[in-house]
Amino acid sequence: VTDKARVEAFSDGVLAIAITLLVLELRVPDGAELAHGLAHALGQEWSSYAAYLLSFVVIGIMWVNHHAMFARVVRVDRPLLLLNLHLLLWIAVLPFPTALVARFIRHGHEARVAMAVYSGVMTATSVAWLLLWLWITRDARLLHRDIDPRAARASVLRFGAGLVVYALTVVLSFVSPLVALVVHFVIAGYYVFDQLAQPQVASPGPA
Amino acid sequence: VTDKARVEAFSDGVLAIAITLLVLELRVPDGAELAHGLAHALGQEWSSYAAYLLSFVVIGIMWVNHHAMFARVVRVDRPLLLLNLHLLLWIAVLPFPTALVARFIRHGHEARVAMAVYSGVMTATSVAWLLLWLWITRDARLLHRDIDPRAARASVLRFGAGLVVYALTVVLSFVSPLVALVVHFVIAGYYVFDQLAQPQVASPGPA
Amino acid sequence: VTDKARVEAFSDGVLAIAITLLVLELRVPDGAELAHGLAHALGQEWSSYAAYLLSFVVIGIMWVNHHAMFARVVRVDRPLLLLNLHLLLWIAVLPFPTALVARFIRHGHEARVAMAVYSGVMTATSVAWLLLWLWITRDARLLHRDIDPRAARASVLRFGAGLVVYALTVVLSFVSPLVALVVHFVIAGYYVFDQLAQPQVASPGPA
Amino acid sequence: VTDKARVEAFSDGVLAIAITLLVLELRVPDGAELAHGLAHALGQEWSSYAAYLLSFVVIGIMWVNHHAMFARVVRVDRPLLLLNLHLLLWIAVLPFPTALVARFIRHGHEARVAMAVYSGVMTATSVAWLLLWLWITRDARLLHRDIDPRAARASVLRFGAGLVVYALTVVLSFVSPLVALVVHFVIAGYYVFDQLAQPQVASPGPA
Numbered sequence: 001v002t003d004k005a006r007v008e009a010f011s012d013g014v015l016a017i018a019i020t021l022l023v024l025e026l027r028v029p030d031g032a033e034l035a036h037g038l039a040h041a042l043g044q045e046w047s048s049y050a051a052y053l054l055s056f057v058v059i060g061i062m063w064v065n066h067h068a069m070f071a072r073v074v075r076v077d078r079p080l081l082l083l084n085l086h087l088l089l090w091i092a093v094l095p096f097p098t099a100l101v102a103r104f105i106r107h108g109h110e111a112r113v114a115m116a117v118y119s120g121v122m123t124a125t126s127v128a129w130l131l132l133w134l135w136i137t138r139d140a141r142l143l144h145r146d147i148d149p150r151a152a153r154a155s156v157l158r159f160g161a162g163l164v165v166y167a168l169t170v171v172l173s174f175v176s177p178l179v180a181l182v183v184h185f186v187i188a189g190y191y192v193f194d195q196l197a198q199p200q201v202a203s204p205g206p207a
Numbered sequence: 208v209t210d211k212a213r214v215e216a217f218s219d220g221v222l223a224i225a226i227t228l229l230v231l232e233l234r235v236p237d238g239a240e241l242a243h244g245l246a247h248a249l250g251q252e253w254s255s256y257a258a259y260l261l262s263f264v265v266i267g268i269m270w271v272n273h274h275a276m277f278a279r280v281v282r283v284d285r286p287l288l289l290l291n292l293h294l295l296l297w298i299a300v301l302p303f304p305t306a307l308v309a310r311f312i313r314h315g316h317e318a319r320v321a322m323a324v325y326s327g328v329m330t331a332t333s334v335a336w337l338l339l340w341l342w343i344t345r346d347a348r349l350l351h352r353d354i355d356p357r358a359a360r361a362s363v364l365r366f367g368a369g370l371v372v373y374a375l376t377v378v379l380s381f382v383s384p385l386v387a388l389v390v391h392f393v394i395a396g397y398y399v400f401d402q403l404a405q406p407q408v409a410s411p412g413p414a
Numbered sequence: 415v416t417d418k419a420r421v422e423a424f425s426d427g428v429l430a431i432a433i434t435l436l437v438l439e440l441r442v443p444d445g446a447e448l449a450h451g452l453a454h455a456l457g458q459e460w461s462s463y464a465a466y467l468l469s470f471v472v473i474g475i476m477w478v479n480h481h482a483m484f485a486r487v488v489r490v491d492r493p494l495l496l497l498n499l500h501l502l503l504w505i506a507v508l509p510f511p512t513a514l515v516a517r518f519i520r521h522g523h524e525a526r527v528a529m530a531v532y533s534g535v536m537t538a539t540s541v542a543w544l545l546l547w548l549w550i551t552r553d554a555r556l557l558h559r560d561i562d563p564r565a566a567r568a569s570v571l572r573f574g575a576g577l578v579v580y581a582l583t584v585v586l587s588f589v590s591p592l593v594a595l596v597v598h599f600v601i602a603g604y605y606v607f608d609q610l611a612q613p614q615v616a617s618p619g620p621a
Numbered sequence: 622v623t624d625k626a627r628v629e630a631f632s633d634g635v636l637a638i639a640i641t642l643l644v645l646e647l648r649v650p651d652g653a654e655l656a657h658g659l660a661h662a663l664g665q666e667w668s669s670y671a672a673y674l675l676s677f678v679v680i681g682i683m684w685v686n687h688h689a690m691f692a693r694v695v696r697v698d699r700p701l702l703l704l705n706l707h708l709l710l711w712i713a714v715l716p717f718p719t720a721l722v723a724r725f726i727r728h729g730h731e732a733r734v735a736m737a738v739y740s741g742v743m744t745a746t747s748v749a750w751l752l753l754w755l756w757i758t759r760d761a762r763l764l765h766r767d768i769d770p771r772a773a774r775a776s777v778l779r780f781g782a783g784l785v786v787y788a789l790t791v792v793l794s795f796v797s798p799l800v801a802l803v804v805h806f807v808i809a810g811y812y813v814f815d816q817l818a819q820p821q822v823a824s825p826g827p828a
Contacts, residue, residue, distance in 0.1 A: 006629060006688055008213060013637030016220030019299060020228065021641065026303040028310050038307075038317040042324070056299070060292040064285070067213055078685070082813065085681040092640060092677070096647040100659075103649050110659040117663070192289065215420060223427030226506060227435065233510040235517050245514075245524040249531070263506070267499040271492070274420055399496065422627060430634030433713065434642065440717040442724050452721075452731040456738070470713070474706040478699070481627055606703065 003076045007084060011066055014088045018095060019059040022052050025099045050181065051102035055094055057188045058122070062091060065129075065191070073136055083135050087128040090121060097121045105177060115173035115180045122184070123166040130159045162191070210283045214291060218273055221295045225302060226266040229259050232306045257388065258309035262301055264395045265329070269298060272398070276340065282349050290342050294335040297328060304328045312384060322380035322387045329391070330373040337366045369398070417490045421498060425480055428502045432509060433473040436466050439513045464595065465516035469508055471602045472536070476505060479543075479605070487550055497549050501542040504535060511535045519591060529587035529594045536598070537580040544573045576605070624697045628705060632687055635709045639716060640680040643673050646720045671802065672723035676715055678809045679743070683712060686812070690754065696763050704756050708749040711742060718742045726798060736794035736801045743805070744787040751780045783812070 026048055029041035073080075097118040104114035137152045165187060173180040233255055236248035280287075304325040311321035343349050344359045372394060380387040440462055443455035487494075511532040518528035551566045579601060587594040647669055650662035694701075718739040725735035757763050758773045786808060794801040 003688070003692065006633065009216065009630065010633045010637055010684060010688075012213065012217045012220055013634055014641050016217055017224055017638055017641040018644075019295075020221050020224040021644070023225075023228065023300055023302050024231070024645070026300070028303075028306045030310075034317070038311060038320040042320070052300070053296075056296050060296070063217060064288050064292070067210070067217075067288070071210065081685050081688070085685070088640075089674075089677050089681070093644055093647070093673070095644050096649075099649045103651075104659060110655070113659040113663070216423065219420065219424045219427055223424055224431055226502075227428050227431040230432075230435070230507055230509050231438070233507070235510075235513045237517075241524070245518060245527040249527070259507070260503075263503050267503070270424060271495050271499070274417070274424075274495070278417065423630065426627065426631045427634055430631055431638055433709075434635050434638040437639075437642070437714055437716050438645070440714070442717075442720045444724075448731070452725060452734040456734070466714070467710075470710050474710070477631060478702050478706070481624070481631075481702070485624065 004070065004073060007076050007081060008070055011070075011084060011088060012063070014092055015059060015063045015066065018092050019056055019063070021095050022055050022059075022098060025095065025102055026052060047105040048102040051098045051105070054101075054181065054184055054188070055098040057185070059091060059094060061188055061191050062125075069133065069136070079135055080132070083128070083132045087125070087132055090125040090128050094121060094125075101181070105181065111177040112174045115177035116170050118184070119166065119169035119173050119180060123163065123170060126159070126163045126166045130156070130163055133159055162187070211277065211280060214283050214288060215277055218277075218291060218295060219270070221299055222266060222270045222273065225299050226263055226270070228302050229262050229266075229305060232302065232309055233259060254312040255309040258305045258312070261308075261388065261391055261395070262305040264392070266298060266301060268395055268398050269332075272336075276343070280343055280349055284349065286342055287339070287349065290335070290339045294332070294339055297332040297335050301328060301332075308388070312388065318384040319381045322384035323377050325391070326373065326376040326380050326387060330370065330377060333366070333370045333373045337363070337370055340366055369394070418484065418487060421490050421495060422481075422484055425484075425498060425502060426477070428506055429473060429477045429480065432506050433470055433477070435509050436469050436473075436512060439509065439516055440466060461519040462516040465512045465519070468515075468595065468598055468602070469512040471599070473505060473508060475602055475605050476539075483547065483550070493549055494546070497542070497546045501539070501546055504539040504542050508535060508539075515595070519595065525591040526588045529591035530584050532598070533580065533583035533587050533594060537577065537584060540573070540577045540580045544570070544577055547573055576601070625691065625694060628697050628702060629688075629691055632691075632705060632709060633684070635713055636680060636684045636687065639713050640677055640684070642716050643676050643680075643719060646716065646723055647673060668726040669723040672719045672726070675722075675802065675805055675809070676719040678806070680712060680715060682809055682812050683746075686750075690757070694757055694763055698763065700756055701753070701763065704749070704753045708746070708753055711746040711749050715742060715746075722802070726802065732798040733795045736798035737791050739805070740787065740790035740794050740801060744784065744791060747780070747784045747787045751777070751784055754780055783808070 027045070029038065029045070033041045033044070097114070097120075100114040101118050104110040133156060137156065169180050169183055169187075172183060234252070236245065236252070240248045240251070304321070304327075307321040308325050311317040340363060344363065376387050376390055376394075379390060441459070443452065443459070447455045447458070511528070511534075514528040515532050518524040547570060551570065583594050583597055583601075586597060648666070650659065650666070654662045654665070718735070718741075721735040722739050725731040754777060758777065790801050790804055790808075793804060
């Protein structure tokens with residue numbers, strides 16, 4: 001087992017656990033919530049399902065991108081291990097802001113705070129991605145040889161753009177938390193297609 | 208580590224976690240539930256054990272089938288990664304309808320709703336399996352070379368049939384939730400033997 | 415990735431999750447429990463720590479033995495996958511009887527029931543180990559070539575003996591639950607040394 | 622799959638799960654806690670975030686060091702498996718003292734007890750690391766051939782020093798729990814850099 005394989009295995013583990021723990025936030029209704037029947041009580045919980053779906057999609061796409069990024073890495077060093085841990089810190093904490101959004105998205109001012117926390121964690125996650133990718137691309141020894149340096153630089157800009165958009169969702173959360181929630185879905189959708197295209201430009205081979 | 212190995216590792220991770228998290232729904236009785244002693248209180252919880260057993264068997268058999276399906280795959284592309292994530296979304300959420308069934312199977316109308324939700328999630332899971340298998344079989348580059356195309360087409364029909372049966376359990380849940388529960392066990396049992404046979408037809412080698 | 419590697423990876427996943435979920439049963443004291451201070455409240459929870467330790471040791475040793483058993487397997491077939499799933503079913507459920515023991519070991523008659531449930535699950539686990547090992551040893555194609563058939567037969571007897579001892583702990587639980595708890599620790603200790611020796615007899619090479 | 626690979630996979634699994642389970646201790650505020658708004662309620666929970674961050678960093682750095690230690694191991698034997706399990710026992714239990722610190726760090730005398738429990742678990746973890754490393758270094762057959770024996774002995778001293786420092790934090794917890802918390806962060810930071818350097822001395826190749 002190479003060092004790279006073990007980093008991938010540990011990262012896959014943390015991502016797989018974080019994505020699967022999200023289900024623990026889906027609560028079985030009880031007591032007074034059942035006054036109008038189970039179907040009604042479940043319907044009231046739509047915000048939990050929306051938050052579950054958003055975070056599942058977000059973590060899932062991050063896994064796809066982590067996979068694509070490490071397909072470009074040939075060698076891992078200690079700073080890379082620590083920058084990867086820093087990224088995992090923010091991904092692993094995501095179930096908490098997800099629970100905040102699920103619980104408060106329908107509650108006026110609290111909805112703004114909950115959505116701002118979610119957006120803040122996503123902004124920090126996106127800083128962590130940028131730092132990891134900057135470290136990988138600055139050192140030719142870590143990078144797979146087929147990577148076109150121009151494509152690598154372009155991808156840094158792209159990551160930087162994502163960071164600005166995420167920072168804007170923090171502001172947007174205070175204007176309209178529901179619109180911010182929808183914007184997070186849109187960004188996730190954008191990253192699916194964008195990230196799918198980008199590695200094929202950077203390296204037609206291994207992806 | 209090839210791309211395929213990492214998809215399998217991540218999927219194994221999500222399946223292993225979802226199957227193991229089911230135990231968190233088994234509650235230790237407390238307070239008034241203990242009025243007639245612990246043995247009686249545990250006996251009252253039979254529906255939790257039935258739901259645990261059903262979902263363990265369902266996820267376990269899905270793991271065996273995921274394993275068999277990927278033994279037929281030689282190359283992964285991005286749509287396959289996303290279709291696999293879509294499948295994992297439905298499998299990872301299964302502990303939630305399991306908890307609903309465990310809690311409500313003995314409560315009249317709520318039992319119908321709980322069982323219908325469970326059956327609905329199973330139907331969606333079965334759509335996700337079909338989409339994944341359709342994508343794999345439509346593109347010869349993804350498929351292992353020993354696969355007989357006729358066997359692959361027959362297996363699509365078989366998957367389609369499973370989907371219809373699962374959709375019927377949604378209806379059945381409103382007629383008799385307990386019968387629907389038993390039918391889910393029967394379907395699971397059918398898939399064990401059926402799926403065991405099918406890959407041996409499709410490819411006598413690697414399974 | 416061979417089939418065997420994926421079975422090991424999935425089993426390692428379930429074992430690693432079950433062993434790590436045990437910590438969720440260790441509760442932070444709150445409210446009235448704190449009347450005499452945190453140190454006293456934690457001291458009152460000794461049964462939780464004993465149950466945690468027992469189940470950690472039990473699952474840990476099972477992992478060592480699973481590892482040793484699969485070092486003897488060269489090929490996996492479908493019944494082996496299903497028998498392995500059956501074993502994982504019992505291991506994955508262990509956090510539940512562990513929580514029962516932690517909660518009730520100090521409560522008279524309930525302690526007997528809780529300990530009997532724990533012992534019953536261990537007996538079932540031990541049946542599952544026996545079935546898996548019988549399947550592996552009955553079919554020469556599944557077994558690694560260096561295995562001495564006499565050693566394999568002896569190990570079946572040994573597994574059978576373990577089963578009888580576990581069945582006796584069910585009875586013992588009704589006589590003295592605390593003694594049954596201690597006996598479980600003793601059996602676990604016995605399995606450490608016994609199982610350590612046995613594979614070296616069966617196959618001096620790969621373990 | 623070699624024996625070593627499976628030990629690494631199981632250890633990675635336990636470490637990945639323990640690090641990801643930490644998020645379950647971050648509670649969504651409810652009821653009376655919301656009297657001054659969600660932002661205020663979240664601010665009150667700073668001790669939970671500090672405890673989460675500390676334990677994430679501690680477990681993350683342990684993963685990096687586990688990775689580095691096993692890069693030096695060429696062969697695993699049974700005592701090594703058991704000593705590794707012993708180490709995992711202490712790492713897997715860490716979410717519990719983390720929850721104690723998160724809950725009690727702001728509560729006078731209870732803070733001292735909570736921090737002492739945390740420091741005690743870290744001391745035990747550090748004993749477990751020392752025992753594992755002593756076993757690996759005492760037997761040349763387990764060690765990778767490039768290891769300089771002087772560097773290996775020096776690293777034992779270093780591990781022993783860490784143990785003494787951790788033991789001192791138990792005492793410090795009774796003097797000032799907040800200072801002990803800060804010291805734990807400092808030790809973690811020290812281990813990042815120290816451990817990063819040490820394996821490069823011991824073996825310039827594989828790390």
